[in-house]
Structure formats: C-alpha cells, structure tokens
Amino acid sequence: MIELTINGTRRRIEGDPAEPLLYVLRDNLRLHAAKFGCGLGQCGSCTVLVDGKPVQSCITPMAALAGREVMTVEGLGSANSPGSVQQAFIDEQAAQCGYCIPGMIARAEALLRADPRPSEAAMRAAMRPSLCRCGTHMRILRAVRRAAVAMGGGIVDPAEPVS
Amino acid sequence: MSGIARRDVLGGGGLVVLFALAGTGIAQEGGTSGGGEGTGAPPEVAPGLPGSLAEFPHLDAWIRIAPDGAATVFTGKAELGQGIGTALLQIAADELDLPLERVKLITADTGRTPDEGITSGSQSLQNSGTAIANAAANVRYLLAERAARLFGVAVDTLSTVNGFVRARDGRQASYGELAASLSLHVEARPDVRRKRVAARDHIGRDRPRRDIPPKLTGAAAYVHDMTMPGMLHARVIRGPAEGTRLTAPDFDAIARLPGIERVVRVGDFAAMLGPREWPLVQAMLAVGRMPWTRSEAPLPQGDLRDMIRALSTEPDVILMRDTVTLPSVRRVTARYDRPYLMHGAIGPSCAVALWQDGELTVWTHSQGVYPLRNALAELLDLPPERIRCIHREGAGCYGHNGADDVATDAALAARAVPGRPVKLMWTREQEHGWEPLGPAMVTELSAGVDANGRIAEWTHAVWSNTHSTRPSQAGDLLAGLEVGRGFAPSPPRAIPQPNGGGDRNAIPLYTLPRATITSMFVPQMPVRVSALRGLGAHMNVFAIESMIDELAAVAKSDPVEFRLRHLEDPRAIEVIRTLADRFGWARPKRERWRGQGFGFARYKNSGAYCAVAIEVRIEPETGATTVLRADAAVDAGETVSPDGLRNQIEGGIVQSISWTAHEEVRFDAARRTAFDWSSYPILRFDAVPLQMAVHVVDRPGQPFLGAGEASQGPAAAAFANAIARATGQRLRSMPLTAERVRLALAAR
Amino acid sequence: MALALVAVLAIFALWARAPTIAAIERPDPASFDRSEVVRGAALARIGNCASCHSVAGGRVYAGGTPIETPFGTIFGSNITPDPETGIGAWSYEAFARSMREGVGRDGSHLYPAFPYDRLRHTSDADLRALYAFLMTRDAVRAEPPANALIPPLGWRPVLAGWKLLALPRTGPQAPQPQLGALWERGRYLGEGLAHCASCHSPRGLLQQEVREQAYAGGWSDGWYAPPLDASSPAVREWTAERLYAYLRTGLSTAHAAAAGPMGPVTHNLARAPERDVRALATYYAWTMREARAARSEPVLPDRGAVAARAHPAGAALFRGACAACHEPGAPMMVAGRPDLRLGSPLHQDNPRDTVQIILQGLEPPVEPNGPYMPAYADTLTDTQIAAVTAYMRARWGSGPEWGDLEKAVADARAESGE
Ligand code: FES
Numbered sequence A: 001m002i003e004l005t006i007n008g009t010r011r012r013i014e015g016d017p018a019e020p021l022l023y024v025l026r027d028n029l030r031l032h033a034a035k036f037g038c039g040l041g042q043c044g045s046c047t048v049l050v051d052g053k054p055v056q057s058c059i060t061p062m063a064a065l066a067g068r069e070v071m072t073v074e075g076l077g078s079a080n081s082p083g084s085v086q087q088a089f090i091d092e093q094a095a096q097c098g099y100c101i102p103g104m105i106a107r108a109e110a111l112l113r114a115d116p117r118p119s120e121a122a123m124r125a126a127m128r129p130s131l132c133r134c135g136t137h138m139r140i141l142r143a144v145r146r147a148a149v150a151m152g153g154g155i156v157d158p159a160e161p162v163s
Numbered sequence B: 001m002s003g004i005a006r007r008d009v010l011g012g013g014g015l016v017v018l019f020a021l022a023g024t025g026i027a028q029e030g031g032t033s034g035g036g037e038g039t040g041a042p043p044e045v046a047p048g049l050p051g052s053l054a055e056f057p058h059l060d061a062w063i064r065i066a067p068d069g070a071a072t073v074f075t076g077k078a079e080l081g082q083g084i085g086t087a088l089l090q091i092a093a094d095e096l097d098l099p100l101e102r103v104k105l106i107t108a109d110t111g112r113t114p115d116e117g118i119t120s121g122s123q124s125l126q127n128s129g130t131a132i133a134n135a136a137a138n139v140r141y142l143l144a145e146r147a148a149r150l151f152g153v154a155v156d157t158l159s160t161v162n163g164f165v166r167a168r169d170g171r172q173a174s175y176g177e178l179a180a181s182l183s184l185h186v187e188a189r190p191d192v193r194r195k196r197v198a199a200r201d202h203i204g205r206d207r208p209r210r211d212i213p214p215k216l217t218g219a220a221a222y223v224h225d226m227t228m229p230g231m232l233h234a235r236v237i238r239g240p241a242e243g244t245r246l247t248a249p250d251f252d253a254i255a256r257l258p259g260i261e262r263v264v265r266v267g268d269f270a271a272m273l274g275p276r277e278w279p280l281v282q283a284m285l286a287v288g289r290m291p292w293t294r295s296e297a298p299l300p301q302g303d304l305r306d307m308i309r310a311l312s313t314e315p316d317v318i319l320m321r322d323t324v325t326l327p328s329v330r331r332v333t334a335r336y337d338r339p340y341l342m343h344g345a346i347g348p349s350c351a352v353a354l355w356q357d358g359e360l361t362v363w364t365h366s367q368g369v370y371p372l373r374n375a376l377a378e379l380l381d382l383p384p385e386r387i388r389c390i391h392r393e394g395a396g397c398y399g400h401n402g403a404d405d406v407a408t409d410a411a412l413a414a415r416a417v418p419g420r421p422v423k424l425m426w427t428r429e430q431e432h433g434w435e436p437l438g439p440a441m442v443t444e445l446s447a448g449v450d451a452n453g454r455i456a457e458w459t460h461a462v463w464s465n466t467h468s469t470r471p472s473q474a475g476d477l478l479a480g481l482e483v484g485r486g487f488a489p490s491p492p493r494a495i496p497q498p499n500g501g502g503d504r505n506a507i508p509l510y511t512l513p514r515a516t517i518t519s520m521f522v523p524q525m526p527v528r529v530s531a532l533r534g535l536g537a538h539m540n541v542f543a544i545e546s547m548i549d550e551l552a553a554v555a556k557s558d559p560v561e562f563r564l565r566h567l568e569d570p571r572a573i574e575v576i577r578t579l580a581d582r583f584g585w586a587r588p589k590r591e592r593w594r595g596q597g598f599g600f601a602r603y604k605n606s607g608a609y610c611a612v613a614i615e616v617r618i619e620p621e622t623g624a625t626t627v628l629r630a631d632a633a634v635d636a637g638e639t640v641s642p643d644g645l646r647n648q649i650e651g652g653i654v655q656s657i658s659w660t661a662h663e664e665v666r667f668d669a670a671r672r673t674a675f676d677w678s679s680y681p682i683l684r685f686d687a688v689p690l691q692m693a694v695h696v697v698d699r700p701g702q703p704f705l706g707a708g709e710a711s712q713g714p715a716a717a718a719f720a721n722a723i724a725r726a727t728g729q730r731l732r733s734m735p736l737t738a739e740r741v742r743l744a745l746a747a748r
Numbered sequence C: 001m002a003l004a005l006v007a008v009l010a011i012f013a014l015w016a017r018a019p020t021i022a023a024i025e026r027p028d029p030a031s032f033d034r035s036e037v038v039r040g041a042a043l044a045r046i047g048n049c050a051s052c053h054s055v056a057g058g059r060v061y062a063g064g065t066p067i068e069t070p071f072g073t074i075f076g077s078n079i080t081p082d083p084e085t086g087i088g089a090w091s092y093e094a095f096a097r098s099m100r101e102g103v104g105r106d107g108s109h110l111y112p113a114f115p116y117d118r119l120r121h122t123s124d125a126d127l128r129a130l131y132a133f134l135m136t137r138d139a140v141r142a143e144p145p146a147n148a149l150i151p152p153l154g155w156r157p158v159l160a161g162w163k164l165l166a167l168p169r170t171g172p173q174a175p176q177p178q179l180g181a182l183w184e185r186g187r188y189l190g191e192g193l194a195h196c197a198s199c200h201s202p203r204g205l206l207q208q209e210v211r212e213q214a215y216a217g218g219w220s221d222g223w224y225a226p227p228l229d230a231s232s233p234a235v236r237e238w239t240a241e242r243l244y245a246y247l248r249t250g251l252s253t254a255h256a257a258a259a260g261p262m263g264p265v266t267h268n269l270a271r272a273p274e275r276d277v278r279a280l281a282t283y284y285a286w287t288m289r290e291a292r293a294a295r296s297e298p299v300l301p302d303r304g305a306v307a308a309r310a311h312p313a314g315a316a317l318f319r320g321a322c323a324a325c326h327e328p329g330a331p332m333m334v335a336g337r338p339d340l341r342l343g344s345p346l347h348q349d350n351p352r353d354t355v356q357i358i359l360q361g362l363e364p365p366v367e368p369n370g371p372y373m374p375a376y377a378d379t380l381t382d383t384q385i386a387a388v389t390a391y392m393r394a395r396w397g398s399g400p401e402w403g404d405l406e407k408a409v410a411d412a413r414a415e416s417g418e
C-alpha cells in the first residue's frame, strides 16, 4: 500500500507497487487528463507534476511516490474555473485534437513554477520532451507566454507577441 | 458604418427579416464525399440540393427542434480535432437564428446521423456545413411559414429573433410551439435563401471551441477515456509489425498470467482481456518474447522509393494540352520524391465495443462510421442494422490510421464476452508497427521557359500506390485477414480526378500552354498504405512549387513575380499578393545562410487557396535549419471561424515541416524498423518556427472551401525553396534533413 | 613582505609570458587550397573540436560552451576567423603554437581544458589543414563569457608552472610497421588529435593526464570514461568491427549506446572519413586486446529472481519505470537494441554511468532516429535511483555490490548541476 497526496487529497493506493501512476490515475481514480501515448517516457502525454516537477506518469511506479505530492491537470482547475495555465490555453485556443494538451499544461505549469520569467529558449527547451502531432506548437508556446504574464511573471524575449 | 460594425449591431439579438423565396438555387455544389476516399457513398437522390442534402434531402435528418425550442443538429462528419464541432454549430445557430448555447450537435453515429461517408478531404464544411446551413435556413423558413398561418400574415412580413418568430404588430411565437405542429420530415427546398451576410451572428466570428475546456481539464473527452460498468480492457496479440506474424504463440501461457481474464482467439486473431490495464501491459512483454517471422515476401533492400518507381504502372494521362507557343530556351528536368510517412497519432488507436443480444455497438474514432459498419457486418456475419458505430474522438489521426482496425479488434474481442464492454487499445509499438503508412512517392518533372521568361512546356509524372485502402469490406481490416475466413483486401484503386489520389494537385493552377501530366498508378503495394492528410498533394505541390522556383531561377525572375505571371485566377493572385505583402517578400533581410521561400496551391484545385512563405537560417557546419518565420495566407471561401481556420493552417504548416524535414519510415528485409518515437522522430519544440502568422482572406457569401489539408503542400515547398535560397543547393528528396543539407553544402 | 611577493609574482609573470605573435590580416579564404580545407574539415571532426567550441543553437566554432572543471568553469573560445573575437588575426604560426604549446597569439597561457597536451602530436601538414579549414569558416563575432575559476587560477601565468610540471616531454613514437598502416594511422589520430586519452585516463592532482596510466579510465563532465586498456570492463570483446560500428553510429549491438560526453564524439566521427574511423577502431581494439572479454566473452546470466529477493524495492521500481524498454520482450528489445547486461556501466567498478544515464537520460547520439531515454532526475529520488541501480547490478552486472549508492547519486546530481 502506498500513501501519497493526489491533487491535495491524501490517498492510500493498494495494489502492485510497480504499477505506473498513469494506470492508477486513469483506471482507479478516473482522472483522465493524463493520457497514454507511448508508455515509454517518449511523448509526454502522460505528464503530471510530482513535487512540482514534470514527470511522465507512464514510467513512474507507485513505489516511487510514497509520501510525495502528485498534481494532475484536474487539480489545476475545472472547466468552470480553469487554472491560470488552463485559462491561457483556452484563451489561445491552444488545441487541435487536444490529446497532448493536458501533458503540455502540466509541463508548462512546472516550468512557470520554477521560472516565472522564462526566456523563449528556456520555454522551448522545457517543452521539448512533449510531442504534439497536430502541430499546435505555436499556440502552445503562445499560451505559455500568456500564462507567464497572467501569473505575474513575464516573458523575456517574446519571439511572437502575446496575442 | 463598416460591415463589421453593422454585423455587430444585428448580432446583438436584433431582428432578422425573412425574405421571400429566391428565384434560384443555392450556390455550392455537393461533392464526392470525403474527397474521393470513401467507398460507395449513398446515392444522390436530390441532385439539385447543395452539399450532403443531395443525399439526405429530409430536414429532420439534419435538424430537430425540441418543445423548448432548442435545436439538435446532426452531422455525419466527425470531430477530429479540426474544430468542426464548433464551426457547424456556428453555422446552424446562425441560420436558425438561435443562440449558440441552444444548439447541440450530434456527430457521426450510424444510429442517428446521415451517412456522410468519410470525414476527409477537407470536405466537412463543404458538404456537411453546406447541408446544415441550408437545412437550417429551410427550418427557419418553415417555422416562419407556420407562424404566418397562425398570425394570418404574409411570411415576408415576419422576422426571427433568438428562437422566436415575430410579427410587425409585436405578436410572437417560440420555435418550440411552432415546431410542435410542424413536421420536419420534408425535403429541403432549393429556393430558400440563407441569411444575408450582414445579418449573420456567428459565421465569420471567432467562437471559442466548445470541446476545448473539457479536454483541458480532464473530462472524459476521448474514446480512450470511456469507462462503463463491467468493462474489460484488452490488448491485441500480433507480430511486431505489418507483414509479420507470430510463429508459435503460446496463448495458454498468456492466459495463465495474473490479471488476464481470458484470451480470445478467432483463427489467427488473438486478444487478451482483463479487468485492469496494468497486467495487460506486463503481459505484452510475454507477447514480445514470442518468436515471429515475416509472412509476406521479404522487403527489397535499398530505398523503397526506387522500387515504387520501377514497378509496373497503370498510366493515366490526366492533362494533355498542346497550344502552339514559343519554344523553350532553358529547360529543367528533375525528380522529386518522398519516403513512406507515418500518421503517428499521439494516442494509439483505441475502441470500445459491446456485444449484447446479438447486436454490436462500437465506439470508434474511425473517420467513416458507415463504411466501417459495412465491413464489420461482413466480417461478423451480421446485418448492418444490427451494428451501430458511434464516433468518439481519438487523438488526431491525419488520415486513415489504425482506427478502423482497432475497432474491429475490439468488436471481435467483445463478441466473446457478450454483455461486457471491451476497451481495446493498441500499444505504441503496434501503432507504429501496424498503421497503414502514407505512401512513398516519386515525381519526375521536366519544364522549359521561353525567351520571354514564360513557361512554354511542362511534363509531370507521379508514381504512387493507392492513397486509400479505407475499409469497405472485411478483407480491408487487419483482423479480417487473420480470422481465417478467406477474406481478401479490396483491389487497390486510384482515386480519380478531380480529387485524385497520388495525382492529387498534380495539375498546377498555372497557365501552361503545353503540358502532359500523368498519373503512374502503381497497383502493387509492397507495404500497406492509405490516406495521409493531403494525399498526393504534399508530394505534387512540393514538386511543382520547387520546379516553379527552379524555372524562376533560370528565367532570372523573382519567384513570386514568376508565379503571378502565370496565374489568372484572381483569388489565387490575391492570396499570393496578400502573403507577399504581409511577409515583406520584396524586402528580404540579406544575410549569408538566410533565405526565404514561397509555395502556393489551391488544394485539390477546388478547395482553399493557400500560400506559405518561410524564412530559414542555415548553420552551414551542421546543415541545421532554423525556421525563422512561416507565414501563410488562405482563402477558404466564406470563413466560418477565422481562428479555427488559422489553427488548421498553423498546424498543417508545422506538421508539414515535420514530414518534409524530419520524417522517413525505414525498413529492413523483415519489416518497418520504426517502432516508437526514437526510431521515428518527429518535430519537437526546439525545431518549430520562431514565428508564425496566418492571414485570412475572407469571402463572405462565397461557398465554404475545405482548408484542413490546404497548407501541407505549400509549406513543404516553401521550406525547400527557402533552403535552396539560403544555401544555393536544391534538395529534391525528402526528408530535407540537416545531414542532407550539410552534405549538399560539403559537395559544392 | 607583500611587496616582495608582488615582485616575485611580477618576475614570474614576466618569465611565464610567451612572446606575442603579430596580428595578421585575416587571410583570404580563397587563398587556401580546397582539398586542404576538406581535409581540415575531416580532422576537425576527429578532433571533436565543435563540442567545446559551440553551444547548442549557436554558430558552430563560435565558442561559449561551458566546460566544468574541478577548478571552476571555462568557456570554449571562438575559433572562427573573426579578427576581434575569434582567431582571424592569428597567423599559422600562432595557431600551431596554440595547438602545441597552449599559448594564445597574445602570449597568454591557455587552460588545459584545451587538450594541447594531446593535440601537440598533430603533424604540421594536418595542422595546416585544420588552419585552412578554420580560416575558411564564416567569421562570427561572438565573445564567450569570462571564465569563472577559483583563485589564483584566473591568473594565467600560473599555467606556465602547470605546464612545467604537467606537460609530458615525450618525443614522437616509434613506428610499428608490423601492426599495419591502419593501426599506425589509428595511433596517430587517437594519441593526438582525437585525444581519447584526455577522458579515458586518470588525472593527477594538477588535473594533468597520468601518462603512465593512459587509458586506465577517467572522468569527464561528471561521467566515467571507462578504461580502453586491458582493464576494460566490457563483457563483449571490442573488436575493430564493433568499435567501428559504435564510433560510427553511436551504438554497438554487442554493447550499448554512446551516452554522456561520448555522444557528441560519435556524432562527429559518424561524419568523419570512414578510413580514419576504421583506423581509430583498429587501434583501440588493439589497446584492449588483453581485456577480459577479448580472452573469452563471459556468459551473462539473468539473475532476476535473486536480484529481486535482494533488492525488492529496486525490483518494483524497475518493473514500473524501466521494464517497458529494458525487459526482454519490450519493443526496444524486439527491435534489436542491446540489453542492459551488455553495456559496460553495470560491469564497471563504480556506478557513475548507470546513475548518470538514469538521471539524465539519453539523446540519440548520431542520427535523430537513434536510442532515446527519458531523464528520471525528477521522477525518482536518490534513494530510489540507488535501489534500482543496486537491483540492476545484482541482476545483470558483474563485480561486488556498489557501496553507498545514495551518495553516488547525490554526487552525480551535484556534478551535473542538478
Ligand atoms: S505516455 Fe508517458 S511519455 Fe508517452
């Protein structure tokens, strides 16, 4: 049994300690934001925050999470009251199919917590582990910039103006 | 008062007057459903009606009004992430004169919506949007007619506002009450006019996409997210890639693994089922250890493009023109080609199926629920009426990927456990290993310019396999070939012009006095391929627009000026001028290793006009390309959602750069060697353009033109042309990787 | 007293200073022979010059690369022919002196992060080709950041002392015709320009390469560069063929993928002349000819059950975090990528490389479609990485258990600036 915090709630999870967090989130807890994309740590669509850092939940065993704090995109806000990063993504309409976007939001959230005024290069480097096949990248970057401004940080060298 | 401001005034819940019937029919023709990729679309029963109304003329197939006056709109098209869910609502709400929140959309569902074939070919707005717009105009008119009778006044004295029909004397009736005594099971009339452009509330305005907030906050938005009571998870058991099979699968060993409830086998088809996913994920390792072999003839070594070029063809001359002109003084002859490409959905294919009381329901992200149903009916020996295929979103698919195959896998698995829903998802390596690929293609062009710097002659031949193996029968489905019932795939066929498959967009829009354009259809298919976004347009536009630049160079002309010199279509000219202007084409920053490139096409020669300009900087030591800017201008006819259109064009450019610069499926003798994102890398954030802008040329009142695939070709060409300009080296073989640029520079 | 010290230092500085070589006009790129330039390009790849003289996303050879040393950070210099910020004003003599003696054109001493102790073995003809290559690059105006070194190392004259103590005084090596021309070429390149020993040998107190222990294994950028001599920990023989494949593609299917600082080396060698890479492979296969795997390749057992009993926490972590790629039957294995027991890291006498790969992951070294591994630095804690490392060593490795793994993880994090 593993005890951890998920979106601010303490949870005890029974089961195989090797089971990656992604399956526990989706199958046990019905938290569907994190998506299965590859199960190999290559695409980032399963990204969540663990202790504030971006982590691919498909390769994060429950055993690694005892006592740690998991935050999924559900924990950042809801459709009715979205969190700042979610709101920025909505404002920029930064999604096509949207499948990769929760992972992008988690990664952006982690970036802005660590670096509220990221440079353009830092932003692209931070987002690099996450893949998007629809080509929504430009909007995702706009949304990250917008969120940086909205969250009181800012942008250092806007390659594109915040629209 | 400007047009926009006027629309704003009227948009604020103002009255919209009704017009007497128009004397003429409605512009916008119906089209081949799905850009020709579909099979056996339903017959046109009312050819005078626009869009898909021609096949389904009854209004209640498209629109129903509830007693509370809210409307439900039905489309046979699917939301694939292209945003049509919201765009179609905008159209319906506008033409019905209802607030957006009071309209709801039902998408592709064989139990509820019209059969609009495949959602492909950038035709959703063209076909379904047009049908819905006109059906809605009809409904609004019928409601008004009903009110006219009620009030005893002439219909053209009435107006509508926000779900009410209002008379001049102030009397009004709600849509709900009017609809209660009105049958919408009537055929649409071709003479009902749509709203005046100026009176439209939603069309042409940005309305936030309805699907975005739930997708961004974790609502169960995708078929992958479905859960149902008693649901079992499943994985399919196959060899590692298309063309392989397991030689000695030990299913009993699998069945004994913890968490595996059962192994379903039908002939060589096998799937494992269990209540939770994790044990299945682990059991897949055991499957991976099973020996396998290639089941087809070994793949030839070397570049498969050369094999496609060498196989026997069924040539079809799609354009032959021979006007007497000046002779060419300079000629350019070149081969351009592209490798096999992957759709590469970020989420692997997935479906949920439920077999109950001898009926099957499948929730699928297939682009064609009706064709899938037909194929499943044959495979499962069920009458089609006993199968219902319901579209649920998946990750973006960009064409025919594993969606239909996985739906079949799920259906076969579900048949073994009646009453229990089964969710079957492919693994990442199955997606990479088994999805039908985008075909490799070869084009050979030869063209000449005359002494006046005009194109005098042009030949273009394109070698390609089919661009659609979308299922129409059981043998078109992977599992159909595994069940051991002798099903065979449909024979490969070329998609005829004007849509074209391999020859899509092979006919340039430019004025060519002498031209021969030939589709070299290659029936033999060394690897399974099917529709990938844009079909042949990506390759053909790349080739044509590269050649145009090569000709401009020998004619010593500016590439944009050279294009304009050969165009007559005013909309093409405007799109090119708009982009050249906004991009600052005429004032490039002159710097070593920096260059700008242009690309243009009208998708399918009947869809949206799109021009793309790209500026790159090259690092000569490594060949690495930085895309400094990528801008586009697009004319998609009447724009329903400008931001949605920009989103599609932006995405198309980024995806096209990924295809054109980075991607190639490689093979060994046994199979494709791409099995994950490390073996098939796609563009990442560090390589996307630094800046991008899309300029929309709106044409209110004009027919909608599909734009979902419009930027792939022009972006590919603009990229190649920019590299040529920056380096002086012309690369004609995709992918235009850093290493190829470096080698070209080193070989100078 | 203080005055005396200043005087001594001044005299020392005067003594330590080498003469300035007069600035020249940047030579006309067209004045260089084209074939010489092409040869120089190949040599620059073998020398792995770009790795220290470029930053990601910046212009190649324009410098700015931070190089971490135990004494602080040094930034790679701009070696493009920009007259002010690069080497545009350097004559060939100035260039050759820098490569051989570690002295800049202005007479100041260069830090030995620049491996002139190895580069000095390069022939005149090759140095001329390198010079021709560099002088025909684009001149890029770029001033690298100032070095950040602990005192008194910021004061360059002390380097003269370092050279006195640390620089080897060996003459040219005797030819060994019986070993063949390829071997000879491999030795020439490997011992000199390619400076393999700079990473693969231990360093002394002054960070000088310990020549007597050349190729006994060393440290580079927080990674362990395994021995290339008889003490090679490899469990599969490094034949010339396998080494060639490894250097050329970043992957030996009998061993592992190139990781850490070796990645860029293979990236460059993949683009170097084939024959030269064969030569290097021939030579280093020879230096490892007495290694244990060359005598007989050991059977490599999979002690899964034993390891899981000994390290249950590590086993669970492995199943959830690593098995999707590294367990037999995983897609990567089906595709023929080498399994973990083949790589040297689990057979080395220290856990550093295993830990670093877990922390930092792996970028494809040679081509974009190559081995990739996600970084686990944020996913797993030090304790967890220690546990999974212990489990893997027990399951597939050789040698005794590694001691104090948690500290090893913390050290590795500290050294890679985590
Ligand atoms: S699903 Fe976890 S990284 Fe792809």
Ligand code: FES
Residues within 6 Å of the ligand: A095, A096, A097, A098, A099, A100, A101, A131, A132, A133, A134, A135, A136, B081, B346, B395, B396
């Ligand atoms: S929006 Fe579809 S994958 Fe990113």
